[in-house]
Amino acid sequence: MAILTVNNVSKHFAAQTALNKVSIEVPPQSIFGLLGPNGAGKTTLIRIINQITGPDEGEVLLENQKLKPDHVYSIGYLPEERGLYKKMAVGEQALYLAQLKGMSHHDALEKLKLWFRKFEIESWWGKKVEELSKGMQQKVQFIVTVVHEPKLLIFDEPFSGFDPINVNLLKDEILELRRKGATVIFSTHNMASVEELCDNIALINKANKILDGSVKEIKKRNRTNTFELHYRDFEGDLRSVLNEKFTLVSDSRDDGLHTAVVKLPMDAGPNDLLAGMMPYTTITSLSEIIPSMNDIFINTVNSFNGGDPNDLLNN
Amino acid sequence: MNKILLIIRREYLTRVRKRSFIVMTILGPILMAAIFVIPIYFATMQDEKRVINVVDETGLFISKFSNTDNYNFIPQYTDLETAKKTLKQTEGYALLYIPRTELNVPTQAMIYSDKQPSLNLKNYISGVMNRELEKQKLAAEIRNQIRMINPGYNAVADTAADNLMSETILKNIKTDVNILTYTIEEGGAEKKSFTEINMIVGMVASIMIYMFIFMFGSQLMRGVIEEKTNRIVEVIVSSVKPFQLMLGKIIGVALVGLTQFLLWVVFTTILVGAFQQTFPDKFKAPAAQQQFVTGQQMQPQAIADETTANLKVETGNETANQIFEAIASINFPVMIVSFIFFFIGGYLLYGALFAAIGSAVDNEADTQQFMLPVTVPLILAIVMMQYVINNPEGPLSWWLSMIPFTSPVIMMIRIPFGVPYWELALSAVLLIAGFLATTWLAAKIYRTGILMYGKKVNYAELWKWIRYKG
Incomplete structure (x- = not known):
C-alpha cells in the first residue's frame, strides 16, 4: 500500500502544460526521488501535493484519502525557494512556523528545544535571522520542516547551501527520519545523493513521467552488457583477438597496466569474453560497468527529447 | 489556535x-x-514696518491713511518726480500717487515700488479710498436733497451735511453682517448650522x-x-x-x-x-x-x-x-x-x-x-x-x-x-x-x-x- 498516490494528474497554465497525466506511487517508509530537468514540472507536482495549487485533472491520495485541508499537518515541506523573515528572532520564528503546522505552543516549544540542542544551535534562539550565515539559516529551515513530525516529508534540493559536513549531518537525519517511519520525497539534481539515498525514483521531463521504479531495478534494466577489464602481456591490437561480435569501446595502455572496455552483444556473457582472450593475455580483473543514475538520467531525457543519447554521456 | x-x-x-x-x-x-502652534506663532510675529510715501494731488485722502501694524503712511507735498527720487533715497517700500482728475472724483491711484506690492497693501489702500469716496458722494447727495427741498440753501456755508458724515456716525452705521444659518429638521425644529x-x-x-x-x-x-x-x-x-x-x-x-x-x-x-x-x-x-x-x-x-x-x-x-x-x-x-x-x-x-x-x-x-x-x-x-x-x-x-x-x-x-x-x-x-x-x-x-x-x-x-x- 502506498502512502502517497498521484493518479493521472494534469495541470495547465494558460498555453503551457506543466503536468500531463502524471502518476506516481510512493511506498511508506521509503525515500522517493523526484527527478527531472529544470522546468520539467517537479515543483508544480510538489505544490499540488502540498495543496498550494490544485490539479486540473486527476487526484492525489494521502493514505488512500483524497487530499483535504487537514493533510497539511501530515506533510513537511522544504521548498527550493526558501527563506525566513530576516528581521525576526530565530526561536520566535520557528515557533510561529511550527504553530502554523498545527502544533500547540507548548509542544512546539518543547520539540524545538530538543532539535536546537541536537543541532547544537541553542545559542541562536534569540538572534535575528539576518545575523546568521546562509548555512545556519538552512539548519533552522530544516528543523522547522520536520519539527511537527510529519508522515510525509518533501525536500526540494535540500543540500543546496550546506557544506559537506552538514550535508552528511542532513543525510543522516533523513535516514533517521525514515527509520522512525517517515516517508521522504526528495527532489534534486545531485544524482550521487539519489543513488546513495533513494529507494525509488520517478523521472519527469517536459510535463511527462518518462521513467519510474526502484533504483536497483532501473539500474539493472539499463545495463548495457559492458565490461571493463585489466590485462597485461599483450602489445598487439586487441581487436584482432576479440570475437567480431564484441565492440571495443576503449583501450588504453599506461605504465604496463592495460585497460579495455568492451561491449558485448545481448546473447554473450563475461565468460565468452574471458574465454576468447585468455589464450593471448593475462587478465588481472574483470568488472561490469553499471550505469550511474547520472547516465541514466541524461540518456533517458535525451532519447525522450529525440537527441543522441550519447551526446552528454560523459558530462 | x-x-x-x-x-x-x-x-x-x-x-x-x-x-x-x-x-x-x-x-x-x-x-x-x-x-x-506654528501658525499662531507666525501670526503673532511682527512684520517689519514698511514706509509708504503718499502724494495725493486731490488732497482728499491724505489724512485718511492711518498707520497700521505693517505700514506707515507718510504724506509728501511734492510733485511725482521728486517723490520718486525721495522714495529711492529714503528706501521707502512704495510710493502711492493719487492724481488729480477733472471731475474731482478720482477713481484710480498708482503704486510705485521696486517690488511687486503685496495684495494686502493694495486692498487696504483701495478700501480706504472707496470708503472716503462713498462718504463724499453721500454728503454731496444729501446736499442735493436739501437744496431740492430748500432752494435758498447755501450748501457751501452749511456744514450739517459734513457733520452728518462725522466719524462717529460712520462708525455707528458700519456693520459686519454675520449670517447665521439654520437647518429645518423634519419635526419643524430649527437647528443652527x-x-x-x-x-x-x-x-x-x-x-x-x-x-x-x-x-x-x-x-x-x-x-x-x-x-x-x-x-x-x-x-x-x-x-x-x-x-x-x-x-x-x-x-x-x-x-x-x-x-x-x-x-x-x-x-x-x-x-x-x-x-x-x-x-x-x-x-x-x-x-x-x-x-x-x-x-x-x-x-x-x-x-x-x-x-x-x-x-x-x-x-x-x-x-x-x-x-x-x-x-x-x-x-x-x-x-x-x-x-x-x-x-x-x-x-x-x-x-x-x-x-x-x-x-x-x-x-x-x-x-x-x-x-x-x-x-x-x-x-x-x-x-x-x-x-x-x-x-x-x-x-x-x-x-x-x-x-x-x-x-x-x-x-x-x-x-x-x-x-x-x-x-x-x-x-x-x-x-x-x-x-x-x-x-x-x-x-x-x-x-x-x-x-x-x-x-x-x-x-x-x-x-x-x-x-x-x-
Missing part, C-alpha cells in the same frame, strides 16, 4: 515593536500640535482617512514584497491557504493602524491638556457671556446703541461662542461611528489591492505601473474635496460619496453637513460590497503572484492569473 489569528498576531507584534512605529507614535501628536466648522471637521476626518489608506496600504504592500523576496512565502502557504495569509496580513496591519491612531488621540489629548494647564487663559470658555450674547442676537437694533468699545468685545466673544456651539452641534455619535467605519472600510478596500500589487512584483521599484490606477481614485477624491465642501448635496458629491473607491474620503466631508441615514447605510453597504469584491479579485492575483519569481508582470499577465482556477 486559528491560523489567521496566528498570522494577525505575528503581523501586529512585529510591526508595533518596530522602531519606526514607536517614533511615528511619538512624533505624530507633536507634529499635529505643531500644526496648530455652522458651515465653516463643519468644513474643517469634515476635511480633517477625510484627510486622515486618505493618509491612513496610503500609509498602511503601502506598509502592507511592502510586507507582501518582503515575504516574496525573503522566499518564506512558499513555506507559509504549505501550511495556510494564500487567502488566509493575505487576510491575516491585511487585518494585522489594520490593527496596527488603529493602534497608532488611538495612541495619537491619547497623546494629543495629553499634550493639549498639558498646554491648557500651562496657558489656561487661552482656553477660557465664554460661558458666562453666552446668555447675554444670545439675547442680543434677538434684537439686532440694540447693537447700534452700544458703544463701540462694548461692541468689539462682544463680537470677539461671539466668535468663540459660535465655535463651541458649532462643535456641540455636530452629531458626534454618527461622526465617530462613520469615521471608524469608513476608516476601516476604505483601508480594507484599498489594502487588498495593495496586497495584490505587492504579490505581483519582485521589488518595490516595479510597483509603479500598478500603483497608478489604485492611487488615481484616491487622489481624485482629495481633489474633489473643495467642490464637495461647496456643494455637499450636489449630484457629483452624492455619487462620489456612494462609489466605494471615493466614498471613504468624500462621505466624511458630507457627514458634518448632515447626511440622511439611508444614504449612509447605502454607502456603507456599497463599501462592504466593494471591499469584498477587491479582496476576491486580489486573492486571485495574490495566490499566483506570491509564487512567481523573476517575471516581469503586466496587466495581461494579471488578467490571466485572475482566470486561473484552483
Whole structure:
C-alpha cells in the first residue's frame, strides 16, 4: 500500500502544460526521488501535493484519502525557494512556523528545544535571522520542516547551501527520519545523493513521467552488457583477438597496466569474453560497468527529447 | 489556535515593536500640535514696518491713511518726480500717487515700488479710498436733497451735511453682517448650522482617512514584497491557504493602524491638556457671556446703541461662542461611528489591492505601473474635496460619496453637513460590497503572484492569473 498516490494528474497554465497525466506511487517508509530537468514540472507536482495549487485533472491520495485541508499537518515541506523573515528572532520564528503546522505552543516549544540542542544551535534562539550565515539559516529551515513530525516529508534540493559536513549531518537525519517511519520525497539534481539515498525514483521531463521504479531495478534494466577489464602481456591490437561480435569501446595502455572496455552483444556473457582472450593475455580483473543514475538520467531525457543519447554521456 | 489569528498576531507584534512605529507614535501628536502652534506663532510675529510715501494731488485722502501694524503712511507735498527720487533715497517700500482728475472724483491711484506690492497693501489702500469716496458722494447727495427741498440753501456755508458724515456716525452705521444659518429638521425644529466648522471637521476626518489608506496600504504592500523576496512565502502557504495569509496580513496591519491612531488621540489629548494647564487663559470658555450674547442676537437694533468699545468685545466673544456651539452641534455619535467605519472600510478596500500589487512584483521599484490606477481614485477624491465642501448635496458629491473607491474620503466631508441615514447605510453597504469584491479579485492575483519569481508582470499577465482556477 502506498502512502502517497498521484493518479493521472494534469495541470495547465494558460498555453503551457506543466503536468500531463502524471502518476506516481510512493511506498511508506521509503525515500522517493523526484527527478527531472529544470522546468520539467517537479515543483508544480510538489505544490499540488502540498495543496498550494490544485490539479486540473486527476487526484492525489494521502493514505488512500483524497487530499483535504487537514493533510497539511501530515506533510513537511522544504521548498527550493526558501527563506525566513530576516528581521525576526530565530526561536520566535520557528515557533510561529511550527504553530502554523498545527502544533500547540507548548509542544512546539518543547520539540524545538530538543532539535536546537541536537543541532547544537541553542545559542541562536534569540538572534535575528539576518545575523546568521546562509548555512545556519538552512539548519533552522530544516528543523522547522520536520519539527511537527510529519508522515510525509518533501525536500526540494535540500543540500543546496550546506557544506559537506552538514550535508552528511542532513543525510543522516533523513535516514533517521525514515527509520522512525517517515516517508521522504526528495527532489534534486545531485544524482550521487539519489543513488546513495533513494529507494525509488520517478523521472519527469517536459510535463511527462518518462521513467519510474526502484533504483536497483532501473539500474539493472539499463545495463548495457559492458565490461571493463585489466590485462597485461599483450602489445598487439586487441581487436584482432576479440570475437567480431564484441565492440571495443576503449583501450588504453599506461605504465604496463592495460585497460579495455568492451561491449558485448545481448546473447554473450563475461565468460565468452574471458574465454576468447585468455589464450593471448593475462587478465588481472574483470568488472561490469553499471550505469550511474547520472547516465541514466541524461540518456533517458535525451532519447525522450529525440537527441543522441550519447551526446552528454560523459558530462 | 486559528491560523489567521496566528498570522494577525505575528503581523501586529512585529510591526508595533518596530522602531519606526514607536517614533511615528511619538512624533505624530507633536507634529499635529505643531500644526496648530506654528501658525499662531507666525501670526503673532511682527512684520517689519514698511514706509509708504503718499502724494495725493486731490488732497482728499491724505489724512485718511492711518498707520497700521505693517505700514506707515507718510504724506509728501511734492510733485511725482521728486517723490520718486525721495522714495529711492529714503528706501521707502512704495510710493502711492493719487492724481488729480477733472471731475474731482478720482477713481484710480498708482503704486510705485521696486517690488511687486503685496495684495494686502493694495486692498487696504483701495478700501480706504472707496470708503472716503462713498462718504463724499453721500454728503454731496444729501446736499442735493436739501437744496431740492430748500432752494435758498447755501450748501457751501452749511456744514450739517459734513457733520452728518462725522466719524462717529460712520462708525455707528458700519456693520459686519454675520449670517447665521439654520437647518429645518423634519419635526419643524430649527437647528443652527455652522458651515465653516463643519468644513474643517469634515476635511480633517477625510484627510486622515486618505493618509491612513496610503500609509498602511503601502506598509502592507511592502510586507507582501518582503515575504516574496525573503522566499518564506512558499513555506507559509504549505501550511495556510494564500487567502488566509493575505487576510491575516491585511487585518494585522489594520490593527496596527488603529493602534497608532488611538495612541495619537491619547497623546494629543495629553499634550493639549498639558498646554491648557500651562496657558489656561487661552482656553477660557465664554460661558458666562453666552446668555447675554444670545439675547442680543434677538434684537439686532440694540447693537447700534452700544458703544463701540462694548461692541468689539462682544463680537470677539461671539466668535468663540459660535465655535463651541458649532462643535456641540455636530452629531458626534454618527461622526465617530462613520469615521471608524469608513476608516476601516476604505483601508480594507484599498489594502487588498495593495496586497495584490505587492504579490505581483519582485521589488518595490516595479510597483509603479500598478500603483497608478489604485492611487488615481484616491487622489481624485482629495481633489474633489473643495467642490464637495461647496456643494455637499450636489449630484457629483452624492455619487462620489456612494462609489466605494471615493466614498471613504468624500462621505466624511458630507457627514458634518448632515447626511440622511439611508444614504449612509447605502454607502456603507456599497463599501462592504466593494471591499469584498477587491479582496476576491486580489486573492486571485495574490495566490499566483506570491509564487512567481523573476517575471516581469503586466496587466495581461494579471488578467490571466485572475482566470486561473484552483
